[in-house]
Amino acid sequence: MDLAFLPQAPAVSRLMLLGMLLLAALAAGEAVRRYAKVPRITGYVIIGALLGPEGAGLINGDALFEMRLLVDLAIGLVVFDLGRRLDMTWLRRNRWLVVGALAESVFCFWAIYAALSFFGFTPLLASIAAAIGTSTSPAVVILVSEELRSEGQVTERLMLFTAVNTVLAYLLLALLLPFLHLQHDVDWKTAVLHPAYVFAGAAAVGAIASMVLLRFARWLGKKPDRQFILQIAVVVITIGVAHSLKISVPVALVTLGLLARNTDSRHDLVPVPYGHGGQVFFLILFVLTGASLEFHLFGVATATAVAVFIVARFLGKAAALLTFGVASGIPKGGAGLLAIALLPLSGQAVVMVRDTVSLYPSFGRELAAIVLSAVAVLELVGPIATEFALRRAGEAHPEPAREAV
Amino acid sequence: MASEEQFTASAPLSLGVELELQLVKPHGWDLTRGAADLLGRLEKRKDLTGAVKPEITESMIELNSSVHGGSESLLGELRNMRSALLEEAGMLNLRICGGGAHPFHDWADRRIYPNERFNAVVERYGYLAKQFTVFGQHIHVGCESGDTAIFLTHMMTRYVPHFIALSASSPFYQGEDTSFHSSRLTAVNAFPLAGHIPFVLDWAEFIEYYSKMKDFGIVASMKDFYWDIRPKPEYGTIEVRVCDTPLTLRRAALLAAYAQALAARLLDDLSQVPVRAIYLVNSFNRFEASRFGFAGKLIDPRSGAKRTIAEDILATIVEIGPFATKLGSGPPLAELEALVRGGKTDSDWLRARRAAAGGSLADVVRSACQEWAD
Numbered sequence: 001m002d003l004a005f006l007p008q009a010p011a012v013s014r015l016m017l018l019g020m021l022l023l024a025a026l027a028a029g030e031a032v033r034r035y036a037k038v039p040r041i042t043g044y045v046i047i048g049a050l051l052g053p054e055g056a057g058l059i060n061g062d063a064l065f066e067m068r069l070l071v072d073l074a075i076g077l078v079v080f081d082l083g084r085r086l087d088m089t090w091l092r093r094n095r096w097l098v099v100g101a102l103a104e105s106v107f108c109f110w111a112i113y114a115a116l117s118f119f120g121f122t123p124l125l126a127s128i129a130a131a132i133g134t135s136t137s138p139a140v141v142i143l144v145s146e147e148l149r150s151e152g153q154v155t156e157r158l159m160l161f162t163a164v165n166t167v168l169a170y171l172l173l174a175l176l177l178p179f180l181h182l183q184h185d186v187d188w189k190t191a192v193l194h195p196a197y198v199f200a201g202a203a204a205v206g207a208i209a210s211m212v213l214l215r216f217a218r219w220l221g222k223k224p225d226r227q228f229i230l231q232i233a234v235v236v237i238t239i240g241v242a243h244s245l246k247i248s249v250p251v252a253l254v255t256l257g258l259l260a261r262n263t264d265s266r267h268d269l270v271p272v273p274y275g276h277g278g279q280v281f282f283l284i285l286f287v288l289t290g291a292s293l294e295f296h297l298f299g300v301a302t303a304t305a306v307a308v309f310i311v312a313r314f315l316g317k318a319a320a321l322l323t324f325g326v327a328s329g330i331p332k333g334g335a336g337l338l339a340i341a342l343l344p345l346s347g348q349a350v351v352m353v354r355d356t357v358s359l360y361p362s363f364g365r366e367l368a369a370i371v372l373s374a375v376a377v378l379e380l381v382g383p384i385a386t387e388f389a390l391r392r393a394g395e396a397h398p399e400p401a402r403e404a405v
Numbered sequence: 406m407a408s409e410e411q412f413t414a415s416a417p418l419s420l421g422v423e424l425e426l427q428l429v430k431p432h433g434w435d436l437t438r439g440a441a442d443l444l445g446r447l448e449k450r451k452d453l454t455g456a457v458k459p460e461i462t463e464s465m466i467e468l469n470s471s472v473h474g475g476s477e478s479l480l481g482e483l484r485n486m487r488s489a490l491l492e493e494a495g496m497l498n499l500r501i502c503g504g505g506a507h508p509f510h511d512w513a514d515r516r517i518y519p520n521e522r523f524n525a526v527v528e529r530y531g532y533l534a535k536q537f538t539v540f541g542q543h544i545h546v547g548c549e550s551g552d553t554a555i556f557l558t559h560m561m562t563r564y565v566p567h568f569i570a571l572s573a574s575s576p577f578y579q580g581e582d583t584s585f586h587s588s589r590l591t592a593v594n595a596f597p598l599a600g601h602i603p604f605v606l607d608w609a610e611f612i613e614y615y616s617k618m619k620d621f622g623i624v625a626s627m628k629d630f631y632w633d634i635r636p637k638p639e640y641g642t643i644e645v646r647v648c649d650t651p652l653t654l655r656r657a658a659l660l661a662a663y664a665q666a667l668a669a670r671l672l673d674d675l676s677q678v679p680v681r682a683i684y685l686v687n688s689f690n691r692f693e694a695s696r697f698g699f700a701g702k703l704i705d706p707r708s709g710a711k712r713t714i715a716e717d718i719l720a721t722i723v724e725i726g727p728f729a730t731k732l733g734s735g736p737p738l739a740e741l742e743a744l745v746r747g748g749k750t751d752s753d754w755l756r757a758r759r760a761a762a763g764g765s766l767a768d769v770v771r772s773a774c775q776e777w778a779d
Contacts, residue, residue, distance in 0.1 A: 085432050093495035149514070151430075151438040156498050222763040270765055271433040329496040331442050395438070398516065 017063060022280070024051065025287045039144050039383040041286050046380070048290020059291040067288055072249070074285035075139060075348065076235045077274060079250050082138045082166070083257020085159045096328035097157075101164040103320035104342070108165070109134045109172060111316025115308045116370075124183060125367055128176050128356065132349045132371050133313045135169035136162040140344035140383050143282055149397035150390040154334050158341045158386075163254060166346065170251050173352060174199040184360055201247035206255025209238045213260050218268040228272040250348060289347040293376040297369045306373045313374075317342050334393055341389035344382025349375050409627055410612050412551030415472070415641030417672070418732070419547030420479055420665050424468045424650050424657055425460055425540040426777075427507055429500045434770035436464035436510040436538070439499045440518055446493040453489050454482055461523050462515040462538045464507075472547070475733045476662035483654045491778055502773040503657075504755070505575030505589035505649025506539045508766040512579070533596060539589040540650040542572060542657055544664045545642035551608025553672065554636040554643050558602050559679030560671040561664075562687060565633050565647050566694035566703050567721065570714045571660055571741070572648035573698050574751035577759075577766060586698035586752040589649050590691070598624065599631040604681055611636070633691070643668075647691075652751045652776045659744075662737040666729035667721070673728065682706035698750045718745050 028047035029040030051058040091098050109130045116126035141162050145155050177198070178191035213234045220226045238256055242249040260269055274281075298306070318339035325335030353371050356364045390396045430437040440463045447457050456469040468486055473479040494501055515535045517527050527534040548554040573586035585591070593599050605611045618624045627635065633647045645664055651657050671677070686704040693701030699715035722742050729738040755769055762768035 087431055087498060089431070090495070090498040094498075153442050153497055156430075222765040222768065267762070267765075267768055267771065271767060329442075329446065331445060397514070 021287055025283050039147060039387050041140060041143055041383040042380060044283055044286035045290035048287035049293050052291030054295050064288060064291060070281060070284045071288050072239050073236060074281035076239045076253055078139045078142055079253040080235050080257040081142060082163045083254040084261045086163045086258050088262045094328055096324060100324035100328045101161050103324050104161050104317055105134050105165045105168040107320035108313055108316035111312040112309060115312035119308055124179055128367060129371055131169055131172035131176055132352050133309060135166045135346045136342045137344040137346040138162050138166055139285060141386055144383050144386045145390060148390050150395040152395035153331055154338050154341060154393040155390060155395050157338055161342060166250060167254050170248050198247050199251060201245055202242060202251035203255050205238060205241055206252040207259055209234055209256045210259035214264055214268055222270045224270050224272045227270055289379060292350055293379060294372045295376055298373045302369045302373050305370045309370055309374045337389040337393045341386045343385040345375050345378040409638055412608055412638040413641040414549050415547035417547055417549045418665055418669055420473045420661050421470050421545040422657060422661050423543040426466050426468060427502050427540055428464045429770055431500055434767040436507050438463040438516055439497060440466050442497055443493055443499060450489055455486055459518045461526060461534060463518050464515060464538060476658045476737050479661055480658035487654060500774040502777045503650045503652040504773050505587055506578050508577035508769050509580040512536045512538060536592055539592045541646060542648040542650045544645040544661050545640055546664055546668045547642050555607055555611050557643050557668055557671060558634045558636055561634050562601060562683050563706060564667060566690045566714050567718050568645060568647050569694035570698050570750060572651050574649040574652055576752035576755050585696050586750050587649050587695040590695045593631060596631045598629055601632050652773055659737050659741050662734040663741055666725040666732055666734055669728040669732060670725040680706060699745060699748050715745050
């Protein structure tokens with residue numbers, strides 16, 4: 001008898017792994033929500049860390065690499081959505097908001113830079129770490145506020161400030177890139193042209209994508225289900241193009257979202273919630289973020305630097321908000337809560353660090369130790385901080401979202 | 406409260422309005438939670454006349470005008486209040502619009518404005534409280550005595566369908582086209598104390614009724630009557646409460662001018678007394694107006710004649726014309742006439758917007774916000 005129809009053992013396919021990951025994350029998210037009353041995201045990150053290369057090893061480097069596409073898509077959707085929430089008319093009507101948002105990024109950058117310099121890190125390292133630390137995680141703030149059905153001034157500003165600091169973090173990084181190049185004896189033309197290309201190229205790609213999106217949307221008409229597919233398609237294409245042109249993916253996507261929202265003079269785009277389908281992507285995003293956390297970097301030596309990084313980052317944000325918050329119309333007590341809500345550090349920091357590492361490995365290792373350890377801490381604490389702040393501000397909906405009938 | 410049983414006289418035919426307004430967010434154009442923050446900012450403005458108050462849910466605010474002699478100065482004040490409101494709302498990324506109901510919000514998403522009175526309403530009425538996130542215009546007309554107020558309340562009831570058709574602006578509810586011109590009234594009808602005043606003929610008789618209702622424990626104050634028209638003894642007015650909040654301040658002022666001129670006409674000829682038949686035809690007429698707008702049928706309670714609401718309004722405009730002229734409301738009345746001849750309610754406008762927007766209700770709200778701000 002020929003038994004060739006039986007599978008060759010062992011046969012844990014990628015699909016099985018993915019399915020099991022989803023189940024495990026689902027359970028973890030539900031468990032932390034029920035028993036610890038913290039955001040589901042934190043559960044996803046924990047399960048990712050437990051099953052990742054530094055834990056049980058079920059998700060190894062290959063798996064991480066292969067699922068990269070899903071992560072890119074999830075982040076892409078979130079960053080695009082964030083850009084779309086950036087309402088320029090609000091900024092025009094409330095100038096203090098512009099001041100506040102810029103100050104939030106600038107103060108935060110300087111606080112981290114000054115603190116790390118004080119503790120003896122080189123100016124270049126301190127400034128690159130500071131640039132990365134400036135950004136808040138778009139995925140965390142959007143998903144936590146959606147889970148809480150949060151509405152109000154702190155929530156609105158949380159989105160706005162996150163969008164601004166995400167863009168500024170990339171801009172700061174681009175501006176610092178020449179110094180990194182020059183330190184490694186690259187000629188000045190490359191040093192200047194490279195960041196200009198990364199940034200301007202991304203903006204151009206985002207702008208072109210937004211035109212394509214709006215044209216197509218006009219032709220489709222205001223049908224949410226059709227436009228949902230259209231938006232995903234354009235986001236995916238933008239990510240793909242940005243990758244192959246080696247330009248900044250998030251800057252391209254924020255630009256896409258921002259222009260799609262603010263140049264849509266005929267209001268052709270309709271709002272499309274990502275719904276249940278989107279949740280799957282976001283769950284995978286956080287599991288894989290958890291899996292890529294690098295706890296082994298976390299030693300006694302780095303612990304101090306990480307603590308300095310996190311505290312300085314928070315103080316920088318808080319100082320800016322307490323200074324300019326009231327003028328921009330934050331309700332009483334809201335400024336401090338907003339600073340807390342802005343704590344989550346973007347998982348994108350991992351990518352930023354990897355990019356730097358790939359350019360200059362020896363420099364990158366030192367940077368990685370600090371930033372990636374901070375990411376590890378803040379991925380776990382950040383969502384909890386954001387949830388705390390939104391609840392405390394009275395903006396979380398008092399009742400949980402309606403269950404299906 | 407003894408004060409409620411005492412009717413505070415006010416200048417006859419003086420005028421004031423309350424407008425309940427929608428607070429929406431530009432990201433998706435759904436209703437949003439913004440009343441407390443907006444009111445907090447408005448409190449600090451020294452230039453704001455009238456008053457802005459919270460309403461049952463956090464997506465609503467109520468704008469109260471001061472007392473006016475005529476609709477022109479009323480409109481002036483409303484416009485000043487609007488500029489202040491838009492300025493502060495702009496700081497908070499909120500948008501404001503008129504309209505009797507939000508076209509697609511989910512009532513279950515609403516949050517009750519945190520204060521004692523509203524919490525008591527939720528305690529009593531359950532889901533009706535959140536369902537009550539609908540937006541009306543109330544018109545106050547000053548009366549010199551309680552007896553006049555009772556008289557006017559009955560006499561004005563015949564014209565309730567006029568106010569419904571002239572203000573109708575809630576064609577959509579919970580994401581659906583209701584086929585009504587005013588779907589908001591259906592939300593009001595659900596309350597046990599909705600409807601109309603009983604057939605009492607003077608203030609003393611009314612207070613007797615009110616005291617009984619209080620003794621039964623059915624009402625605690627006159628606020629508990631959700632009638633289409635009710636006397637408001639503290640202000641010394643009758644309050645017409647059937648109107649949807651129109652899409653524009655201009656329309657709100659036109660409605661006030663109409664109510665004022667109509668009251669002047671009714672008070673001019675006291676030989677016409679209230680008849681019970683008003684309340685026999687009332688529900689029919691009221692339904693016709695909210696369902697069909699100007700095209701609805703109206704039965705005259707005295708003659709039994711049936712004609713369209715548009716015809717009845719046009720005839721009334723002719724009848725009250727001289728009184729309007731005396732009150733300085735000639736031009737507003739002419740504008741109303743043109744409007745009725747055009748035959749389009751605000752609900753027709755909203756439906757047209759939707760058709761032009763390829764079916765998008767979010768777009769309808771956006772247009773309504775623009776319309777209110779212009």
